[in-house]
Amino acid sequence: EIAGSDWSSDVCSSDLMSTSLLVEKMKKEAEKQGIEANIWAVGANEAKANGAKADVVLLGPQVRYLEATVKKEVAPTPAQLIDMRSYGRMDGAAVLKQAMDLIEEIGRASCRERV
Numbered sequence: 001e002i003a004g005s006d007w008s009s010d011v012c013s014s015d016l017m018s019t020s021l022l023v024e025k026m027k028k029e030a031e032k033q034g035i036e037a038n039i040w041a042v043g044a045n046e047a048k049a050n051g052a053k054a055d056v057v058l059l060g061p062q063v064r065y066l067e068a069t070v071k072k073e074v075a076p077t078p079a080q081l082i083d084m085r086s087y088g089r090m091d092g093a094a095v096l097k098q099a100m101d102l103i104e105e106i107g108r109a110s111c112r113e114r115v
Contacts, residue, residue, distance in 0.1 A: 018060075018090070019041040019060050020041050021090055022041075022082075022087065022090050022092060022095060023039050023040060023041045024092075025090055025091070025092025025093075025095075026039050026092040026095055026096045026099075027039050027092075028092060029092045029093045029096045030096055033096075035096075035100075037096075039099075044059070044060075044063045044066050044070065047059075047070045047073055047074055047079075048070075048073035048074060050074075051070075051073060051074025051075075051077045051079070052074070052077065054074075054077055055077070055103055055106075056077065056078050056079070056080070056099050056102045056103055056106075057070065057074045057077055057078070057079040057080075058079070058080060058081075058082050058095065058098070058099055059079060059080065059081045059082060060081075060082055060087060061081060061082060061084040061087050061088075064081060067079070067081055078102055078106055080098070080102055082095055082098065083095070083098060086098065
């Protein structure tokens with residue numbers, strides 16, 4: 001269960017203005033759902049410096065070409081591209097769910113490793 005937990009997400013892109021709007025929508029949705037979350041946006045060139053502070057790193061679709069590089073730079077923090085449709089619609093609820101689903105998957109994988 002992710003709801004009510006404390007987690008953080010770093011959203012990286014090349015267009016900080018639109019990404020910042022998406023981050024604000026994600027924050028509002030998290031608050032609405034009672035989820036404690038620390039969500040912020042940085043330029044893709046700042047991913048390495050911020051990845052260790054986050055539970056997940058989400059990448060804007062416009063930096064798809066940097067996906068492999070960013071994943072290596074932020075490892076072991078998982079990184080994933082934001083769904084293009086959700087990003088285009090500035091759907092904070094859908095992108096928040098994407099981040100939470102990624103965190104949940106990490107938790108399941110971590111539990112499997114301990115067994």
